[in-house]
Amino acid sequence: MSQSLHFFTPSSLTFSKQSLPKPSCNRRFPVTTLSPKLISIKASTSADPNSSTTPPQVLISDNGTGAGEILSSTPQDYDTPPSQSFLSDSSSIDVDAVTEVELKENGFRSTRRTKLVCTIGPATCGFEELQALAVGGMNVARINMCHGTREWHKRVIERVRRLNEEKGFAVAIMMDTEGSEIHMGDLGGASSAKAEDGEIWTFSVRAFDLPRPERTINVNYDGFAEDVQVGDELLVDGGMVRFEVIEKIGPDVKCRCTDPGLMLPRANLTFWRDGSLVRERNAMLPTISSKVGASDLFSVIEIGIFFFQVQKLPFTTSESLPFIKDWLDIDFGIAEGVDFIAISFVKSAEVINHLKSYIAARSRDSDIAVIAKIESIDSLRNLEEIIQASDGAMVARGDLGAQIPLEQVPSAQQKIVQICRQLNKPVIVASQLLESMIEYPTPTRAEVADVSEAVRQRADALMLSGESAMGQYPDKALAVLRSVSVRIEKWWREEKRYEAMELPAVGSSFSDSISEEICSSAAKMANNLGVDALFVYTKTGHMASLLSRCRPDCPIFAFTSTKSVRRRLNLQWGLIPFRVSFSDDMESNLNKTFSLLKARGMIKSGDLVIAVSDMLQSIQVMNVP
Numbered sequence: 166m167s168q169s170l171h172f173f174t175p176s177s178l179t180f181s182k183q184s185l186p187k188p189s190c191n192r193r194f195p196v197t198t199l200s201p202k203l204i205s206i207k208a209s210t211s212a213d214p215n216s217s218t219t220p221p222q223v224l225i226s227d228n229g230t231g232a233g234e235i236l237s238s239t240p241q242d243y244d245t246p247p248s249q250s251f252l253s254d255s256s257s258i259d260v261d262a263v264t265e266v267e268l269k270e271n272g273f274r275s276t277r278r279t280k281l282v283c284t285i286g287p288a289t290c291g292f293e294e295l296q297a298l299a300v301g302g303m304n305v306a307r308i309n310m311c312h313g314t315r316e317w318h319k320r321v322i323e324r325v326r327r328l329n330e331e332k333g334f335a336v337a338i339m340m341d342t343e344g345s346e347i348h349m350g351d352l353g354g355a356s357s358a359k360a361e362d363g364e365i366w367t368f369s370v371r372a373f374d375l376p377r378p379e380r381t382i383n384v385n386y387d388g389f390a391e392d393v394q395v396g397d398e399l400l401v402d403g404g405m406v407r408f409e410v411i412e413k414i415g416p417d418v419k420c421r422c423t424d425p426g427l428m429l430p431r432a433n434l435t436f437w438r439d440g441s442l443v444r445e446r447n448a449m450l451p452t453i454s455s456k457v458g459a460s461d462l463f464s465v466i467e468i469g470i471f472f473f474q475v476q477k478l479p480f481t482t483s484e485s486l487p488f489i490k491d492w493l494d495i496d497f498g499i500a501e502g503v504d505f506i507a508i509s510f511v512k513s514a515e516v517i518n519h520l521k522s523y524i525a526a527r528s529r530d531s532d533i534a535v536i537a538k539i540e541s542i543d544s545l546r547n548l549e550e551i552i553q554a555s556d557g558a559m560v561a562r563g564d565l566g567a568q569i570p571l572e573q574v575p576s577a578q579q580k581i582v583q584i585c586r587q588l589n590k591p592v593i594v595a596s597q598l599l600e601s602m603i604e605y606p607t608p609t610r611a612e613v614a615d616v617s618e619a620v621r622q623r624a625d626a627l628m629l630s631g632e633s634a635m636g637q638y639p640d641k642a643l644a645v646l647r648s649v650s651v652r653i654e655k656w657w658r659e660e661k662r663y664e665a666m667e668l669p670a671v672g673s674s675f676s677d678s679i680s681e682e683i684c685s686s687a688a689k690m691a692n693n694l695g696v697d698a699l700f701v702y703t704k705t706g707h708m709a710s711l712l713s714r715c716r717p718d719c720p721i722f723a724f725t726s727t728k729s730v731r732r733r734l735n736l737q738w739g740l741i742p743f744r745v746s747f748s749d750d751m752e753s754n755l756n757k758t759f760s761l762l763k764a765r766g767m768i769k770s771g772d773l774v775i776a777v778s779d780m781l782q783s784i785q786v787m788n789v790p
C-alpha cells in the first residue's frame with residue numbers, strides 16, 4: 166500500500182495571495198461585552214455548506230442577568246435537558262461552551278493555549294462550584310485519593326459528568342493515587358494543626374482514640390519508629406514545618422519543632438540525616454495499606470491473582486507496584502471511567518507498564534491515560550523511560566521539593582517539560598503555583614512570575630492544588646491562571662521569543678513518520694502563512710497531539726468522533742477539541758464542519774485554515790467558503 170503526501174488546494178477552495186487575510190487579533194468578530202458565561206446551543210444545521218435555508222440557532226446568556234442575547238431564530242435555554250441541547254447525532258458538533266464564547270469574543274488568536282487542571286476538594290465539590298470552575302476555564306478536574314472517601318469522589322465524578330452532559334462542557338477527570346510514601350494521619354477531622362517553635366510533638370504509628378491527644382500526629386508507616394534516629398530532621402510537607410527527633414519511646418517518636426507552621430491532614434513526611442534524604446526504607450513501604458478493610462478483601466485477592474497469572478509477578482513487590490490501597494482506587498477509577506489516572510511517586514517505568522496492562526485487561530475500550538507523577542528522587546534518575554512508558558507526566562513540585570534541594574526544582578521542571586515535549590507527552594506543572602491564594606484574593610508577584618515561567622516553557626497544563634481544593638478563592642485563583650496564560654502566550658507569540666525546539670522522531674513506523682512530517686510541515690506553514698486555525702480530524706487523537714507538540718501560533722481545532730478522546734485532548738496545549746461524526750472523505754468532512762462552525766458563528770467565510778487528518782495523510786490549505 167502506498168502512502169502519499171498530498172498537497173492540494175481543491176479548485177473550489179483555491180486562494181490567491183491577495184485573499185490571504187493578515188493575521189491579527191480581534192479582527193474577525195466584533196468584541197461583545199459578554200464574559201465567558203454558559204451558553205446554550207442547539208446546532209441545527211444542514212450539512213450542505215451552501216444551504217442558507219436553516220438559520221443558526223444559538224443562544225448566549227448574558228452576565229447572569231437572565232436576559233440572554235439571542236443570536237438565533239429559536240432561543241433555547243441552557244438548562245434544556247441534555248437529550249435536546251447536546252445532540253450527539255451526525256448533524257451536530259460538541260464544543261466547550263466557554264471556548265465558543267471566547268472564540269466569538271476575541272477571535273482565534275486570543276484563545277488560551279495552556280490548559281488548566283483544578284484539584285477538587287471541600288471548597289469546590291458542589292455542583293455550583295464545579296460549574297463556576299468549568300465556566301472559569303477548568304479543563305480537567307483532579308481528585309486526590311489521599312483525601313476523602315471513594316463515595317465522596319464518586320459524587321464529584323457524577324457532578325462533573327452531569328455538568329458535561331447538561332451544560333456542554335468536556336471537563337476530563339483525573340484520579341490521582343495516594344502512593345506509598347510516608348504521611349501523617351488525617352488529624353482526627355481537624356482542618357490543620359499549628360506547630361510552634363520549640364514545642365514537643367509526638368509522631369506515632371499507634372492509632373489514637375478520638376479526640377486526638379494534644380500535639381500528637383499519627384504516621385501511616387509501621388516501620389517509622391524503627392527507621393528514624395535521634396538527631397534526624399523530620400520535614401512536614403517538604404519543609405513547610407520542621408522537627409528534630411529528640412527521643413524514641415517504642416512506637417512514639419518525640420520531636421522538637423524547629424521551623425513552626427501549619428500542618429495539613431495527611432501531609433507528606435520525609436526525614437533527613439546529615440543533610441541527605443533517608444529513603445532506603447521508602448522502597449519497602451507496606452504493600453497493604455491499613456486503610457484496606459474487610460470489604461475490600463475480595464478485590465485484593467482478585468488483584469493478586471491478576472498479577473500472579475498475567476504478569477507472573479509476586480504482587481508484594483512494592484518497587485514495581487504501588488500499594489494495595491492504590492490498586493483498589495485504580496479499580497474504582499476504571500469502574501468510574503475516569504479519563505486519566507495519575508500515579509504518585511513513580512520510581513520506574515515498570516509500574517506504568519503494569520498499570521497499562523492492568524487497565525487494558527480490565528476496561529473494555531482501555532482509553533484511560535496514565536500520567537506519571539515526577540515527585541521522587543528515583544523518578545528523576547529514570548526520567549526518560551518513565552515518560553516514554555506513560556501517556557503524560559506531572560511535575561509534582563510539592564513532594565519533589567521534599568526529596569531534592571528546593572533550588573534544584575526549577576531546573577528539574579524545565580527538563581521534565583522539555584523531555585515531555587520531545588517525546589510527545591502532555592505535561593502538567595503542579596503545586597504551589599498560587600499558594601498564597603489559599604488565603605488571599607490576590608497572588609504574590611513571585612507567584613505570577615512562576616506561572617508565567619511555566620507558560621513560557623510551554624507546558625501543556627497548569628494545576629491548582631490547595632488553591633481550588635480548600636482555598637478561599639478558587640475562582641479567583643483560576644482566573645489568575647487564565648489571564649496570566651493568555652497574556653504570556655500572546656506576548657511570546659508576538660515577540661517570537663520562544664526558542665525553536667528540536668523535535669526528534671517519536672513514531673516507530675513509516676506511517677508514523679509521515680504523520681509527524683505532515684504535522685510539523687503544517688504547523689510551519691500555519692506560522693508562515695499566518696493562518697487562522699489548524700483543523701485536524703483524528704480518531705485516536707494522535708495526530709492532534711503531534712500538531713500540539715509543534716506549538717503553532719494559531720489554535721488547533723481537533724475534531725474527533727468519541728467523547729472520551731475529546732475529553733482527553735482537553736489536557737493538551739493549544740487543542741480545542743470538538744466531537745463530531747465524520748467519514749473517511751475529507752472533502753465532505755470539511756464541508757460539514759465548515760457548515761456547523763459557521764452556523765455557530767465560530768468561523769466565517771474567508772478564514773484561512775490548514776487541515777490535516779489521520780485518515781488521509783494530506784495537508785490542505787483553504788479559505789473557508
Ligand SMILES: Nc1ncnc2c1ncn2[C@@H]1O[C@H](COP(=O)(O)OP(=O)(O)OP(=O)(O)O)[C@@H](O)[C@H]1O
Pocket residue numbers: 284285286287309311312313341429430431432563564630631632634635
Ligand atoms: N478530597 C479532599 N478532601 C479534603 N481535603 C482535600 C481534598 N483534596 C485536597 N484536599 C486538601 O487540599 C490540600 C492540597 O491538595 P493536594 O491534592 O495538593 O494534596 P496533597 O496531599 O498536598 O498532595 P499530593 O498531591 O502530593 O497528594 C490537601 O492537603 C488537603 O488539605
Ligand SMILES: CC(=O)C(=O)O
Pocket residue numbers: 509538540560561562563564565595596630
Ligand atoms: C501534586 C503532587 O503530588 C505534589 O506536588 O506533590
Ligand SMILES: [K+]
Pocket residue numbers: 309310311341342343344509
Ligand atoms: K496524591
Ligand SMILES: [Mg+2]
Pocket residue numbers: 509540561563564
Ligand atoms: Mg505529591
